[in-house]
Amino acid sequence: MTAVTYGATGRLGRVGASFRTNWALLWADRLGRVGVILLVIVFLAALLGPLLFPFDPKAVGRSATDLLQPPSATAWLGTDEMGRQVIWETIAGARTSLTVGLVATAISMVVGTFIGLTAGYSRGTMGEGLMRVTDFFLVIPTLPLTIVLAALIGQSLGVIILVIGLTSWPATARIVRSQVLSLRERQFIVRIQSLGATDLRTVGIHILPNILPLVFANTVLVIAGSILAEATLAFLGLGDPVNVSWGTMLHFAFQSGAAGRGAWWYIIPPGVGIVVTVLGFVLVGHALDRILNPRLRNR
């Protein structure tokens, strides 16, 4: 065996290999495959759509007849109450919704995992203290917090991301903590401590890799939740008025009475967008859970 198998490069190589195996398993899982396909569609739309067909919020309709028009040859999904094309809005909205979902989740996962790890591994007051902090954030209701922050800082994507991040990390922290609590007592951890490993080493090299699969599966589900949360907040009027997202589209659709006027082309596309994206993440998340979980109990 050459030296490259051992040491840091060896470890990276093995991470890559396990990634490929898991990917193959995900693709083999029926529902997982559906989820992947749905996500690919959404991501392609979000990434390429605005590049190929940039959405100009100022391209408003010129006359009254341009407003709230049903789908036609010139406007595939019709127009909104300002005469803008719904199809470009929907594609642009994909980008916003995904961005908010991913960034908020990133914050949530990093904070949640870090706190969960520390709370689970520390003994005594530190662990307890962190759990009380987690509980505090757990019970903060999303809507009033958003309203307060929006009033203080102003409505923007940043506020939405902040709120979702702040209110969703506790759930992750609890899951991570309970997993760390059970891992901490396992014989290989006790053995490594008896060898004189520092806490940093124990957590970083032994505990973290053993909870990462769980964290990863959980992350995907949190993304779904974040996207839904963004849509909800935006629909209620707390979204960023400048950046179009599916939630804001629905908000303006209802505000302008589109529902009453039967303008289904304005409501259905963003709704479908949300459903497809959330479903995609949920299917992938559950498939990952199925794949990664039995291996957590390695024998």
Place this chain on the structure above:
Amino acid sequence: MTGPQPAGEPLVRVADLRVEFPVRGGARNADGSKPVVHAVDGVSFDLERGEVLALVGESGCGKTTIAKTMVRLIDPSGGRIEYRGRDITRLTGKELRHLRERFQLVFQDPYESLDPRQTVYEIVSEPLVIHGRGKDLADRMRLVFAALEGAGLHPAAEIAGRYPHHLSGGQRQRVAIAAAMVLEPELIVADEPVSMLDVSFRAEILSLMLELRAQRQFTYLFITHDLSLAWVIADRIAVVYLGRIVEIGPADDVIQRPTHPYTRALVSVIPVPEPGAETDQIVLTGEAPSPSAIPPGCRFHPRCWLRRDLGGPAICSTEDPRLAPVGPGRTVACHFPEGGTPR
């Protein structure tokens, strides 16, 4: 941690070791004090260099706690453990780390004691990395392969690249032994190292341990509840009951001529692969009391058949017997060690 020891000194001297744990959330005692579990209640013994000392006893007797305290996984509440003339119960920081190189632990469950996410190489090299041994990767590889070969795993280079779940129970236990060996320790504490292996694979692990003792002058503290196993592998056996050593002596002596009534009862019920060989069994009733409620006087007296036979002498429930010699290299903690002749 100074230089070589004078010959004839024990490797480790344990004196009046005590380990107590508070009972969480329990009701207070009758006198208002908080209940305490006396897991180890005054244990003293010497561990001679190169010997295999077996600590035997039933679950909850404290033998595993003693083992963990020896390697400072648990901190004692009292007493001394002397190694190379220093009391290791007080060590911290760098000196504690040095101790960890000298005292290693091998665990019971070969499926649980290895990190499933590490390769064999990483598992065995980790002690080297933690303690800064081995100049570079090549040097560490050399040491790891040598340890693997020493533990009977061939070809070392090929096995080093595998994950634990690709190995059998016996092979995993060899990996655990290799990881314990790689730092060239002086003392290995083995907690039931073969009880989870199939019977036909136990002998090879036990022979390996004895071979390593001969080649590398390891000393073993062997923890087991299996008396016949201790009889086969140990030089001396110490019988533990409720946190105290009640009898200690050469292995064959303790098993063939047990003195303490508890030992005599245990030995009488050891099953053997020979139908009809059971002699008069002394089957004790009930189970050992909780270590948070240790009986007064001799801790074994409520279950002691000898005390009953002798008509319930008062001394058994009032005075705690100390370990006292009853023969060459043998000590017993009993007021009537010869089974009737009072001391």
Place this chain on the structure above:
Amino acid sequence: MALLEVRDLTIRYRTTAGEIRAVDAASLDVDAGEAVGLAGESGCGKTTTALAIPGLLPVNAQVVSGSIRLDGRELLGRSEAEMEKIRWREVSVVFQGAMNALNPVRRVDEQIAEPIRLLEPETTSKAARARVDELMERVGIPAARGREYPHEFSGGMRQRVMIAMALACRPKLIIADEPVTALDVMVQAQILRLLKDLRAQLGLAMILISHDLSVIAETCDRAVVMYAGRTAESGDVRAIFRSPAHPYTQALIRAFPNVRRERTFVSGIPGYPPDLMAPLVGCPFADRCIVRIDRCRAETPALRPVGPAHDVACHLVGEAAS
């Protein structure tokens, strides 16, 4: 006619990776009131053989051939409803790790009463109470402790509860799967003595599954030693231990220390058990056998008598040796 007759039982497990030959032509007789030990190491098929009797094999297990007769009645092929009438009432099981099989949120006396309530619903609660009290007394649990919960009991006491449950409907045969494996040697002695007394008092037959030959030597009248799904040796326990004929049995006995004899180091068996997914060619022990000959790799030995009440499956022993 024996109480239980198992003949040529062959069982396979279907898994995603292939088919496992768990049991291959195993035969077993248990007379009324007799204790038969099923001995062997992990994966030898002893648990599968025994659990086939009350029909408690997992879904992916398939009984390929063979017969199991209880009191002359064939058990294989019966419907689940029919088996439910037999389980617990004629054959009951004390499972491995049984002490962890108790419901933590129900009282112990209620759990012992459960088989009676479920299987003999016509029993009045007064009669059921009386039965539970009687059972607890038989297994050595003080009556007052019936109101406690499982976590208040020690491992040995919980095992007694499991035994009481197994006896609740007065079966003729008890299958005990590693009943004392997780227990300390003194508690083990207590439980084994209890089982012996119960058998004497109730005329109970027992199949004791254990990897511990010493336990089998101490408690059983007859024994069956299994290896890789096949029977290696079977017969009267004294015959098997005094003059073991199969090389595996001999090696296995040497792996257990005997404190009543001279102090010798235990020996092991080099090599590994065969892959149960590969087809069986010759004797399954051939690879690890120190006395193997060419014939052992080519021909699977059949179980043949080598003495009165003593059968062996080995080419080098008994009638087969010529």
